[in-house]
Amino acid sequence: MSLPNTITDVEGIHVGHFTNREAATGCTVLLCPEGAVAGVDVRGSAPGTRETDLMRPGSLVQQIHGILLSGGSAYGLDAASGVMRYLEEKGVGFKIGPVVVPIVPAAIIFDLGLVTHKVRPGPDDGYAACLNATGNPPEEGSVGAGTGATVGKVMGKALATKGGIGTSSIQLGNIIVGALTVVNALGDIVNPDTGQVMAGPRDQEGKKFFRTVDILANPPGKLEPQASPNNTTLAVVATNASLSKEQANKLAQMGQDGLALAVRPCHSMSDGDVVFALATGKSDSEIDMRQLCSIATMAVAQAVVRAAETATGLGGIPSAQEAFE
Numbered sequence: 001m002s003l004p005n006t007i008t009d010v011e012g013i014h015v016g017h018f019t020n021r022e023a024a025t026g027c028t029v030l031l032c033p034e035g036a037v038a039g040v041d042v043r044g045s046a047p048g049t050r051e052t053d054l055m056r057p058g059s060l061v062q063q064i065h066g067i068l069l070s071g072g073s074a075y076g077l078d079a080a081s082g083v084m085r086y087l088e089e090k091g092v093g094f095k096i097g098p099v100v101v102p103i104v105p106a107a108i109i110f111d112l113g114l115v116t117h118k119v120r121p122g123p124d125d126g127y128a129a130c131l132n133a134t135g136n137p138p139e140e141g142s143v144g145a146g147t148g149a150t151v152g153k154v155m156g157k158a159l160a161t162k163g164g165i166g167t168s169s170i171q172l173g174n175i176i177v178g179a180l181t182v183v184n185a186l187g188d189i190v191n192p193d194t195g196q197v198m199a200g201p202r203d204q205e206g207k208k209f210f211r212t213v214d215i216l217a218n219p220p221g222k223l224e225p226q227a228s229p230n231n232t233t234l235a236v237v238a239t240n241a242s243l244s245k246e247q248a249n250k251l252a253q254m255g256q257d258g259l260a261l262a263v264r265p266c267h268s269m270s271d272g273d274v275v276f277a278l279a280t281g282k283s284d285s286e287i288d289m290r291q292l293c294s295i296a297t298m299a300v301a302q303a304v305v306r307a308a309e310t311a312t313g314l315g316g317i318p319s320a321q322e323a324f325e
Helices: 073-089 123-131 214-216 245-262 289-310
Strands: 014-018 026-043 064-070 092-096 100-101 107-109 166-170 175-182 188-190 197-199 234-241 274-279
Touching: 014 064, 014 092, 014 123, 026 073, 026 123, 026 175, 026 234, 026 245, 064 123, 064 234, 064 274, 073 100, 073 107, 073 123, 166 274, 166 289, 175 245, 188 245, 188 289, 197 289, 234 245, 234 289, 245 274, 245 289
Parallel strands: 064 107, 234 274
Antiparallel strands: 014 026, 026 064, 026 274, 092 100, 166 175, 175 234, 188 197
């Protein structure tokens, strides 16, 4: 039986969105109520994160219970409190005597100002995303944390293209690796197999996509300010393999290679790229980390491409499918 090709193909991973299209923002939660060994790799130079230090080797906590991805810039990190509230009500978390502390790392994108800068995801929105979380294939495109996402902003938002959420999975025997991305990059979304720009900065006449790397090398006009932290691509890689924290962190590192294949350029001074990794341990099959990491790279790249394919226009920014109509 073929899989739906989404991150929820990994047993134990549930995904839920809260979407506010009127304000062009939202949040997405990935729940693993049975716990998952986690890793993280922060490679962008303008990140916004919460609870990432405890995911590194050597820290006390061995498993996490959910991940929040949110719009709203640093304000959006507040939505993680709603995820914690939801999990606490379910009795899910790190147990210290009678106390249950859900471990919910989070990362954000900057989507303020696409429609408004005054509405940001908060605790109630994070809670709502949890209520919507299921093991079914999650909705892709301009939803959840990807609602206000845009790409190709080197010449400013006026010539940008809509970004969003994409997901994918790859199966190798009994091992499954899934990925979910929120693509809000300075650079282009590129088909890694062909090099074709699928979404990026548009020309003034709306007839083609430019390549961001070409613009940076030979600017035809005013560029977005280098100090502008308006860009970030977030990813979660999940697997049913049994991994140590060291291995989960390596998986997150290799997930960054998937971003670099499909987002060009990547990890810039004004991008806050973050990749999380989750290992549920549902499969006891022996793993080859070389294979697992290679698959993770491919799954992330595929999820980025899906974000371009499924996005819809919002706030005056067209999707790739709408750009040249």
